Amino acid sequence: MAGEREHIREIEQVLSGARSARDDIVVQSWLRCIDTHRLDPARPTEAYIVPDTQLREHREQSERLIAIARSGLETLFKQVAGQNYVLLLADAKGVTVDFLGDPLFMDQLRKAGLYLGSEWSESRTGTCGVGSCIVTGEAMTIHQTDHFDTTHTPLSCTAAPIFDTKGELTAVLDISLLRSPQPKVSQNLALHLVTASARRIELANLMAQMHSEWVLRFSRSPEFLDVDPEAAIALDASGRILGTTRGAALLLAQAGGIDWRLSPSPIGQPISRFLDMDVDDLPNLTRGRPTEERLVFGRNGSALFAHAIEPQPTSGRRAPVEVLPGPIAELSGGDPAMTAVQMRAAKLARTAIPILIHGETGSGKEVLARAIHDSSGRAGPFVAINCAAIPEHLIESELFGHAAGAFTGATAKGRKGLIESADGGTLFLDEIGDMPYALQSRLLRVIAERELVPVGGIAPRPVDIKIISASHHDLRQLVAEGRFREDLFYRLNAAPLTLPPLRERTDFEWLLERLVGERARLAGRPAKLSAAARLALIRHDWPGNIRELVNAVDLAVALCEDETIQPSDLPDFGASRAAPPAPSASLVALRAPSLEEERGALLAVLAATGWNISEAARRLGVDRTTVHRRMKRLRLEAPN
Incomplete structure (x- = not known):
């Protein structure tokens, strides 16, 4: 408390015009905190994590930069390995859209705000590495009591700006310590490293664009x-x-x-x-x-x-996919959101970092998990467990196994559980949000200690497993409601991946053609889509995502005559769900594989709506961020 009072007194003295030994960049930030942001140093504010829906919006808008910067982040993280640093990539609004940190300290990192989704804008947090870097556009170290808010004075944060090809600040790369007993000069090397990494990310971004x-x-x-x-x-x-x-x-x-x-x-x-x-x-x-x-x-x-x-010739193939492991590369046909997921998944596949996959029901979470396992190089099996499908009274023994005679009906020799069966491989916990609360603490021990104790057993058994979990629930909301352990959530959420719903994917026709070919081969009969059937499938909004599409294709392949799928062979979509207004023909063209057709179709819709993005999104049946993302990809700009 004495230290806090002394810190507040120093800020008040600076405000009154007294000379300070602090760097001028810190003094100027303190003055902005008082005069511009109206912050009170006597009222500390805890770190703020934006809601998941808002985080997804920020990550979508930064998806290209995240994919480009990821390699630079991992290289920097290796350079400072063992020194307890955490790396943050924040967007121009100060929201952390990517990060790397030690999974053992996730609880502490989140509490301190050194976590995915944390907001470090100067207007909210006061003087800090990310926020003050955004305001000034300069690299800096904000060390301990340089911070305005006493909540953050244990931290040492070193940040460097990342500018886009037009000279606009687009992101900040930050490297932070939860605590540093060393003087501020000890972070000079960190300042050099983070500045060099930001420069290389800018170079990679310019080369890519x-x-x-x-x-x-x-x-x-x-x-x-x-x-x-x-x-x-x-x-x-x-x-x-x-x-x-x-x-x-x-x-x-x-x-x-x-x-x-x-x-x-x-x-x-x-x-x-x-x-x-x-x-x-x-x-x-x-x-x-x-x-x-x-x-x-x-x-x-x-x-x-x-x-x-020299200028590189334009190729129909996408360079990122060519360097991806085969199982991951096959997951999409060029959708930007999926490409960002694929690039991140490929980086994570050979690490031990737990992965949490978000996505609507049927969006392909298990398929992604299996692709990550197949790209991991792990010799053990892929074991998938649907936590919502196993009866609650059986799930404990199914997961952890049981010792001999552990309960009535237990086998005489005991039995290995599903977790132990995944030893040396990957354990996929689907619908983790439906796991009974009482079992969550036991799972936490498996993740933290890499060992388990069977039901009725005493001695722990070591297990070497990669943990991938998935849920269509908002796990943060379940934590807030007391239905999911907070400490388990932070362990599982070390590396989140978010799958886009099928209705927002721009590679729909690629996926459709691929599924028709695959399902026809499995059925042992040839099949192809008629133009009318293709149009009907494109117009559906797919609430059941890829799983619903697979079922629809299976039915059509089974019913079609003369090898051609007609609309009459498709499911009656209206019977199970009231159909939304049919998208315009422009939406059909938007999903065409030709970039020229897609650009022309989007331009037509934008022109028809007077370049009103909200109205264009409504007509196309997508959200505004999807329209903005397509405009950026197709280099469409609103007329003055």
């Missing part, structure tokens, strides 16, 4: 030009700048003899405005020449080493 344009990468040293450049820009065929990393914008301003703080954005300007070169010089800067000879000169006379990368 601008692969069909000329890219020019820079370094002050020829040795690092090809392996770890400092900055990069993208150029069109006329030599005008299409995009930059943050470092490149600063380099260009310096090379052009311009004060970068007063410089307009270089986007749209010719490269010759800043460097003594034009687009015709780019071929001379490719790998065909020795690195030390690839020099460019700024208008101010400065010299930089440069590496030009």
Whole structure:
């Protein structure tokens, strides 16, 4: 308490104009907390975790960046392994959309706000690494009592901004400690590492978005030009700048003899405005020449080493899928939300981190879990348990097994349970939200200690299992209602994956064709869709998701004549559920495999609604975030 009073007194002295030994960036943030955000240092506020639905919206909007940044996060996490750091990737609003931390400390991390879904905006939390970085656009360390709110003074947080190709701050990469007895200078290495990781993420993002344009990468040293450049820009065929990393914008301003703080954005300007070169010089800067000879000169006379990368031809295949393990790569046909899930699942497959899959009933949670197991390299079996399907009075002995004579009717030799049967492999706990509360503490011990005790047994048995769980329930809500253990939730939710419902997937026709082919082969008879049947299937909103689609295809394959599925062969969708208004023909085209057709269809709907996103989403039968995501992917912008 004395420490809190001293901290509050120091903030009050700064407010009154007294000199402070704190970094100026901290002092200015404290002043904003009082003058702009109207925060009170005497009223500490606990860390805030946004609701799951809101978190999903933030993650959807950041899905491309999450997929690109994940490799950088994992590399950084390995660099600081064993030092108790946790990594956060927050969006421009301060909400954590991805994180890496030690599963053993999940309870403490969540309480401290170093967790998925935590909001670290300066207006809510006060001076902090993420929030203050968003406001200033500068990398920084906010160490212990640098924090405005006394709730967070045990933490040491080091953050660096991530800018998009247009120069807008799009995310913050933060590396934090729950507590650090060391002085602030001890975090200088962390500041260097997180800044370098943010730079590499910006480079990867520019390369991914601008692969069909000329890219020019820079370094002050020829040795690092090809392996770890400092900055990069993208150029069109006329030599005008299409995009930059943050470092490149600063380099260009310096090379052009311009004060970068007063410089307009270089986007749209010719490269010759800043460097003594034009687009015709780019071929001379490719790998065909020795690195030390690839020099460019700024208008101010400065010299930089440069590496030009030619535009890459557009391919119908998606690069991310080509590097995914086969079982995971086969889960989608290019839907952006599914691609983000696949990329994350592939990264997690060979780790021991527990995975929690969210998704509506029938959306393919077990299929995803099995694909992760098949990509994990684990030699043991995949054991799936539906926690809602086993009678409550049997579930304990089914899961944990029993010792000899443990209860009336028990076998004389005892019996191995399903958990132990998964030893060396993967245990998939489907509908984990329906597990009886009394058994949840026993499962928690299995996850934490990697051992179990059979019913009626005494000696624990070690088990080596990868835990994947799934639920269509909102487990946070079940925790709030006292129906699910909070500590178990944090153990299971170490790495969440969210499957999109079938009605929101843009690869519906790919999935439909694949299912028709597979189910026809299983039935031992050829089958194909008529145009009318295809249209009827596309127009249905699929409340039962992929499971309902599989059943519909199985029925159609069984009933069709002359190898062609007609509408009369399909289920009577209206008999089981009142059908919503039929989507327009534009929605059908939106799900076509051709990007040109999809772009034209979406453009037609947007034009018909006067570019009203809400109305367009209503007509298409999707949510607003899906429309925004498609517009971004198809490069559609509203007219001025």
